Amino acid sequence: MKFSTEELIEGIQSGNKRLIAKAITLVESKKAEHRIQAEELLKRIMPLTGKSVRVGVTGVPGAGKSTFIENFGRLAIAHGKKVAVLAIDPSSSINKGSILGDKTRMEELAKEENAFIRPSPSSGFLGGVANTTFETMMICEAAGYDYILIETVGVGQSEVLVADITDVFLFLKIIGGGDELQGIKRGIMEMVDLIFINKVDQDNLQKAKNTRLELKRALDFIPPKEKGWKIPVLLGSALHNEGLEAIYDSVAEFIDLKKKSGRFNEVRTHQAEKRFEYWVQEYILALMKKNNSVEEAYATHKKNASEMVSNPSTEAKLFVEKFLTKGNNI
Numbered sequence: 001m002k003f004s005t006e007e008l009i010e011g012i013q014s015g016n017k018r019l020i021a022k023a024i025t026l027v028e029s030k031k032a033e034h035r036i037q038a039e040e041l042l043k044r045i046m047p048l049t050g051k052s053v054r055v056g057v058t059g060v061p062g063a064g065k066s067t068f069i070e071n072f073g074r075l076a077i078a079h080g081k082k083v084a085v086l087a088i089d090p091s092s093s094i095n096k097g098s099i100l101g102d103k104t105r106m107e108e109l110a111k112e113e114n115a116f117i118r119p120s121p122s123s124g125f126l127g128g129v130a131n132t133t134f135e136t137m138m139i140c141e142a143a144g145y146d147y148i149l150i151e152t153v154g155v156g157q158s159e160v161l162v163a164d165i166t167d168v169f170l171f172l173k174i175i176g177g178g179d180e181l182q183g184i185k186r187g188i189m190e191m192v193d194l195i196f197i198n199k200v201d202q203d204n205l206q207k208a209k210n211t212r213l214e215l216k217r218a219l220d221f222i223p224p225k226e227k228g229w230k231i232p233v234l235l236g237s238a239l240h241n242e243g244l245e246a247i248y249d250s251v252a253e254f255i256d257l258k259k260k261s262g263r264f265n266e267v268r269t270h271q272a273e274k275r276f277e278y279w280v281q282e283y284i285l286a287l288m289k290k291n292n293s294v295e296e297a298y299a300t301h302k303k304n305a306s307e308m309v310s311n312p313s314t315e316a317k318l319f320v321e322k323f324l325t326k327g328n329n330i
Contacts (some may be wrong), residue, residue: 005041012045012143015115020143024118027135042135048142050268053255056162058152059172063197065151068172068238070109070248075244076147081113084140086133087151116145134165134275150155163191164274167267169252170194175204175211189222195233196243208235231258235271294323
């Protein structure tokens with residue numbers, strides 16, 4: 001059944017989870033008629049957005065991101081908050097479909113009336129997020145969710161791109177995971193706002209404390225992202241709800257600091273600008289692909305690049321200049 005824009009907006013405002021999910025599906029769709037309706041929907045709900053706290057949760061596979069989000073979400077709800085979870089699944093590089101499917105391991109959080117969980121395939125989009133995650137956040141904010149928790153794929157250096165759409169960037173680390181991925185750690189450490197060493201128990205407590213000390217020393221060599229904020233490195237176990245209250249308080253403290261300094265709105269403006277730049281590129285490429293002569297030229301330059309007739313970057317430059325220079329209309 002197709003829903004009108006009015007029906008979707010009313011459903012979003014009333015907190016109807018089914019219609020919220022329908023609205024997100026509409027925004028994720030690439031069909032032309034759906035894009036038109038999605039743009040109208042997003043324009044209409046814009047005045048209702050901007051009041052949530054956007055939290056990105058990252059870490060290597062096995063760090064316990066889902067368990068952390070589930071129990072942190074339940075804690076936030078216990079504090080009277082509404083929580084939306086955008087769980088980004090890795091996608092098949094072949095058919096772009098989700099590999100993990102629904103996040104069934106958040107069963108307890110899913111039972112909560114004030115929780116909404118939405119799994120979305122990353123569809124090959126870099127940064128461990130889906131290409132419409134920002135727009136999905138807008139819908140959840142319009143629905144009145146206080147916290148938007150984004151569980152990212154946790155696959156590599158590009159993971160830090162999640163910082164472009166969140167207010168708080170939380171890095172989960174585990175003991176014994178090794179630091180063989182030093183490049184990833186360095187990239188995340190430059191973007192991180194909070195660090196939580198997860199899965200800590202009596203057996204590894206001393207190792208966890210040593211790791212915390214190492215991380216704090218490493219942070220001393222990295223310029224602070226936010227003036228006046230010393231990045232907390234906290235210990236605990238998400239599974240056993242240990243240390244989550246401290247994380248909850250730290251998130252609130254960090255947001256309060258950013259709002260008092262004026263950085264909160266400044267960062268939100270930057271996030272919107274980044275989304276503008278992304279969609280400009282998307283729409284230009286889509287428009288160019290509709291033109292037969294463009295498609296033929298694209299195939300020719302691509303062939304030259306693949307056969308190493310000339311440098312791939314040169315072929316790309318020649319192709320773009322051919323159709324985007326003055327006097328050449330697509």
